[in-house]
Amino acid sequence: MRLVSLLGLPFAAALVGAASFKDCQHKVKESIHGPPRGWYKHAPAPKHHMLELKIALPQPKFPELEQHLWEVSDPSHTRYGAHLSKEETDALMAPHPETLDIVSEWLASHGLAEEDLIRSSANDWVTIHVPVGLAEDMLNTTYHVYKDSKTGESMVRTTSYSLPEILHEHVDLIQPTTMFARFKAFKSSLHWTDLAQPPVSNSPNGTITGPAGNQVDASCNNTVTISCLKQLYNSVGYNTSATNGNQLGLTGYLEQYANNMDLQQFYQLENPSAYGSNYTFVSINGGLNNQSYADAGIEADLDTQFGFGLTWPTPGTFYSTGGEPPFTPDMLSPTDTNEPYSYWLDYVLSQDTLPQTISTSYGDDEQTVPYTYATRVCAGMAALGARGVSVMFSSGDGGVGDGDANPATQECYSNDGRNVTKFLPAFPASCPYVTAVGATINIPETAVFFSGGGFSDYFLRPSYQDAAVSEYLAKLAPGTYEGLYNPYGRAYPDVAAQGYNFLVVYQGNTTYVAGTSCSSPTFASFVSMLNDARISNGKTPLGFLNPFLYSSGYAALNDITEGNNPGCGTEGFNATVGWDPVTGSGTPDFEKLMALVLSMP
Template structure:
């Protein structure tokens, strides 16, 4: 059937077209796939892939300027977030680009009914057989295999476009992107299923960073009560009706089990027992309730995120996208990074339908995502920020590396063909338009050893963090890690929160988990509570947080000054006074933050 589709589409090639005889020119290429990928076999011609075509956004600098202004507490436009119509207009390509790309697609038999367009018309997605994609892109696709993870994808190392299209198309994917979108494997440490009994709070107390008393049991087991005590939010009650919402994302067939959620509520927040979240399925996503289908990641996110913020309404986005297929199984489709489908969906939503704070606990090594693609996706996150949404990402669990260092030397290497020894930043945490959340442990808090942090090789350092990062860099001994990181790159994480010994319910049992997958929904929950306070006071939501955090918000954070994040055969960076590349600006003090955001 697929072969017939391809042959039917190919008939269109005989029509007269200005692209006939037009010379193809290489648009993008990579010297080699990242370490660990091996070429398995030519991709079957009838295997279906989702080609995602990015059209230029000539007015993005104007949108970015709006973002800086509405996110800067010192600017007169602070909080004056843009509408969907306004951001769509700023992200829309020139009509000339839309027209010529339409003409090119039509020359290959792909008419409007075959296309899916983003809300701003800046992305076009088409599902085509590999054979047709190879004709369109003058390339050859192969199945690439990653033995260590047993994953396989369909990719190429170079693709071309007719020269006339180069100024009208930024990129086409999946082509040269070999990223491995990860959750449990990199941003969540799972200790295994075990029955855990909640420790009685009668075992004494510890003085927390806010000067208040925290149950001593919180040094061994993190619960909702512990986080509220530690981060000074005991007694704050959010509204169920003021319009505030919290959003959590799920990918890679991570399902949030409702029975586990109710058991968790009964143990840690009885008032929430019987409540539920709104499920939104995207791109074929589901939320399988078979007990064995429960996902540790999804359970962690929903239990702590919605448990901390109850009764604030919560939304869980389950985005589909088959996991990489087995080379000999040709049925599943091979797609792009799943968060791009989520972005298409969320950016198409009307004003008021998007949660004002959203957490994602997934990511890639930055170098496995082509820079052109990373920049495009990052700009989409900027659009969300301009619309008043706070977007948080886990900073990763590989310290300054990727958790995939050379077994013999423990060093990490570049994949640009030079095989240089370097630190490996993570993406989307490295995007300057999101808030990256690192991890801490214990009371008093120290940096947890796996907290992802460092400096982007793609994105330059944004001005909002110049002072903080320069101060950190001056504290490094001369020559420290010279050549291993980019001191001029966007630095992350921005903030942090507890990331170890979180007690969740999984498959009907209590168990411990750890990772920056814990810290991102935790920090996001406190941001949601801050939004609740502002909305109830008649103010706008916080939106993109970083300009606020680096200008004044840091004064209401708990500075973490101990610990480091080893990786790539080094001890990594050290936590220190002020911002650092392990814990960022620190962990939240809710009462201080609330007073500060209500004064803006």
């Protein structure tokens, strides 16, 4: 018998529901074999430590939303460009009304009234703040403080939780419970003297012929600037509009603050026309806008300087999202929260208008993110694509390994109790609804050794990349890396861009950075320019890029055929003719891409 909804009823009425749930047998909802390698159980979690639990409710209409995504993103489909509104995506992400009722009744049975709940725009996420003791009662589990033996950082987590059986079909997941994701910026400093690939020597006459046949300053082989990228990727003569409605969005996490003094100094150095311009700052989940030089974030500086510098005067938005999992248990810090993608998604999906292009340079090993959570975050990315947003993610800095940019120190082990050696794909780059960006170096371009790439263990290969990936796999010698990767998984990256020797201004000084953190905002900037061209010509923005890239867009990319991405004690995959899991289908040729996208509906 279905329980009567308690929404809006007096608290006394909740006692009926409370009794019913207490009589209902608990059943394990989610469990993991144990914490990831390097984490150990330190102590019981303090009962009064506050947790912010996020409850994901099922989205029964998601297959319909996904169908919309495929249709509006396919240039050959009659609905191409007919992106959905916020209200339309909300309706397709909404839970069944019965789910809302039953989950509300369960929460009320534990003393949580409607005013204690925070609901997402589509009502598919419910957020509550509860002490560990209450969470343990609700989830029939025991939380512990887990410590990382390398860093000493801690998280309050459990390896298993249960729910009343009646709730299982009405709740997809609850976190933080079993998720030990570290969530890091995909950037690397240039202090790898034993690993760094030497730049090509300057040519005698001071220029190099780029892939488009144009001349590129030879200095670009040692120092990558805005001018270098515009030359290399063939956009020198293109000027974006400040008023056609096009926007570029960049994300910041983990207390990475974009310093405005650094930005203005960078503009003076690399794009004087942009000097004095600014961007829109948006705080999410308490994200700060700390302008102290001492607190400037090199990742945030890199993203804003090159992203907004390349696309100026296109209006830019920087999202600062607060919250990161590690905390110091001795201090009983209240900042032990979820990894922040869900907060960012909650916010942007609740907005009526969004930037047409968004880049993110953060991620983690796929296996540290529970499958249920990864699929829900990925579904949120699909909703962004259906709304016409092109979403780019860095592919990672560990080659085929664990995100450690030094292949010699990588630990590539499965997290399923078997501890077998395996390649470790990155998430969210492995989500089939985003465009993952790998990294190149030098002119002529080759793959840079840290360029993350491989095959998802969670997501099946989407049909849009079947032909390209099958062709690549057919070239591999029989048995190559057998058992180390999933040949049926979503393959990444999709594309690439320069990712080494980027000159940035950081805390008032110029310095060099590298990583796919450079590549993603770079590729996204050229996508933003393409959206600018389409909007100025009365066309819709490109939206989710991958169906276009794999069907025809690849012909307007510079194919990268040399280099590899070592890791896990192997040489990794090789770049080759056509798509490969190091540089995808290649780097942008803006003029070719613009001609192509302006020829589409």
